[in-house]
Amino acid sequence: MKIRLVSDGVFNPIDDIQTTLTAPPAGFYWIDADVDDLALLQPLFSLHDLAVEDCLSEEEQRPKIEIYESHYFIVVNSIRFDDEEIFLRSLNVFLGRHYIITVTKQKIHELRSLKPILWEQEVNTPDRFLYLLIDLVVDNYFTVSDRIEAKIEKLEEDILMHTKKSHLNEIIGLRSEILWLKKVLGPQKELINTLNKRDLRLIDDQLQKYFSDIYENAVKISETFDTFRDLMGNLREAYQSSIANRANEIMRVFTAITTIFMPLTVITGIYGMNFDNIPELHWKYSYFTVIGVMVVLAISMVLIFRKKDWI
Structure with missing residues (x-):
C-alpha cells in the first residue's frame, strides 16, 4: 500500500x-x-x-x-x-x-x-x-x-x-x-x-x-x-x-483432368481388347502411332481448356 x-x-x-x-x-x-x-x-x-x-x-x-x-x-x-x-x-x-x-x-x-x-x-x-x-x-x-x-x-x-x-x-x-x-x-x-x-x-x-x-x-x-x-x-x-471457391477450383481441375483422360481411356480400352482383327494390330508402328495420338489429343485438350480459362 x-x-x-x-x-x-x-x-x-x-x-x-x-x-x-x-x-x-x-x-x-x-x-x-x-x-x-x-x-x-x-x-x-x-x-x-x-x-x-x-x-x-x-x-x-x-x-x-x-x-x-x-x-x-x-x-x-x-x-x-x-x-x-x-x-x-x-x-x-x-x-x-x-x-x-x-x-x-x-x-x-x-x-x-x-x-x-x-x-x-x-x-x-x-x-x-x-x-x-x-x-x-x-x-x-x-x-x-x-x-x-x-x-x-x-x-x-x-x-x-x-x-x-x-x-x-x-x-x-x-x-x-x-x-x-x-x-x-x-x-x-x-x-x-x-x-x-x-x-x-x-x-x-x-x-x-x-x-x-x-x-x-x-x-x-x-x-x-x-x-x-x-x-x-x-x-x-x-x-x-x-x-x-477453393473447393470449386479443385473440383474444376479434377473435372478437367477426368475429361482429358476420358478419350485416352477409350483408346486404351479399344486396343486392350483380345481380338485378332484389330486395325493396325500387326503394323510395326502401331504402338508409337497410338501413343502419339493420345499425347497430341491430351495436349490439345489442355490448350483448349486453358484458352477458355477452365484450368
Whole structure:
C-alpha cells in the first residue's frame, strides 16, 4: 500500500496512515492499495461492507457507482489486449471528501500513466483525480480498438490471399471476445452518464460537466465495437466463400483432368481388347502411332481448356 499527499500535482509520501483520517491543509490523500489492505482500510474510513465484498469477490464486477454516506464506491474496467485475448481488470475506487482509495488485484497501466498528468495539471482534489483516471481508462479503449481493427484487416487480407482452417478459429475467438466486451461497455457507459448527470455532492458541479466528453467517447467506443461485430460476420462469410471457391477450383481441375483422360481411356480400352482383327494390330508402328495420338489429343485438350480459362 502506498500513501501519498497530492497537492497541486506534487506527490509527498506519507508513512502514518492515521494522518489520512483528517483533511490536509491543501490537496488530498491518494491511497493506492490492493485487496489485502482492505482489512486495515475498512474500519479507518468506514468503508461499506458491500463495497469491500465486491472488491474481494472473485467474480467479475460490472462497472457501477454506489453512493454511501461518507464515500462513493466506483467500479470501472480497464482494458488490455495482447493480440490473442482481451483482458478486463476491475479498478475499484473509493472517493471521499479529502481522499481517494484505488484498490486493484493486478497492476493497472492507467494508474502509472496518471502520475505525470496529475503533476502537469496541478491536480488538487480527489474528484479531479477520478475524472482524469476515468478519462485515461476510456482513452485506452480507443488504443485497443485500433489494434483490434488492424487485426481484423490483417485477418481479412490473409483470408482473401491464403485461406486456412485456422482462420475460422481466429474469427470465432475474436468475435466472441468482441461480443463479450460489447456487453461490458453498456454498464460502463451508464456509469459515466451517471457521473455526468446525477447530482453528486462529492464531485464539483463545474467538473461534473466534463464527464460529458468522456461519455461521448464511451458512446463512440460502443459504436466502434458494434462495427467490429458486423465486420466479424462479414469475415466469416468471406471465409466460407473462399473455402467454397477453393473447393470449386479443385473440383474444376479434377473435372478437367477426368475429361482429358476420358478419350485416352477409350483408346486404351479399344486396343486392350483380345481380338485378332484389330486395325493396325500387326503394323510395326502401331504402338508409337497410338501413343502419339493420345499425347497430341491430351495436349490439345489442355490448350483448349486453358484458352477458355477452365484450368
